[in-house]
Amino acid sequence: EVQLVESGGGLVKPGGSLRLSCAASGFSFSSYSMNWVRQAPGKGLEWVSSISSSSSYIYYADSVQGRFTISRDNAKNSLYLQMNSLRAEDTAVYYCARDKSRGNYLPIGYWGQGTLVTVSS
């Protein structure tokens, strides 16, 4: 069974930093592209970042480019999101998500339960 478990969320002041982690199990982690998607309270889904299976390709939303860094450790079956220079508008539930299968142009097939990041003074 595919499992994605996020951790690292919490309350942080504007301008601060936070590192999210996602522990993956139940599949060959090193074979799949991974994603972070966020959802502000009461709002819609926003794609944040994607990373290919070998970390060769990395993409970011314009809203986080230059502030967030996605990475992965295939030996530890883990995905990370380093978030710097946080702003109030980064407040959201952050989901770790796996592509449905291996390949290109694929949607998200599996989601974690999400971790809440609150940016407030």
Add this chain to the structure above:
Amino acid sequence: IQLTQSPSFLSASVGDRVTITCRASQGISSYLAWYQQKPGKAPELLIYPSSSLQSGVPSRFSGSGSGTDFTLTISSLQPEDFATYYCQQLNTYPRTFGQGTKVEIK
């Protein structure tokens, strides 16, 4: 690529036929997915590519379209279908979502 869903909110009764549209600001071939999200839960994939029902999704759901105009149809709305629906384009990065369509009980 911008995705515009309509309507943003829909009030319907059990048994109604419901149609949600998603318009892309430029052509995305059939690289469009539909997700369903219930309160407090992660989204679930319903349809991808634009007209292919995912395994386990009830046949009352269907999708159509290519290029810039897409639709999600629920042929006979069931109580468990009251949720928010999102489209997402997979053609290029950033992989934008539509703003969502909330389907509520009339």
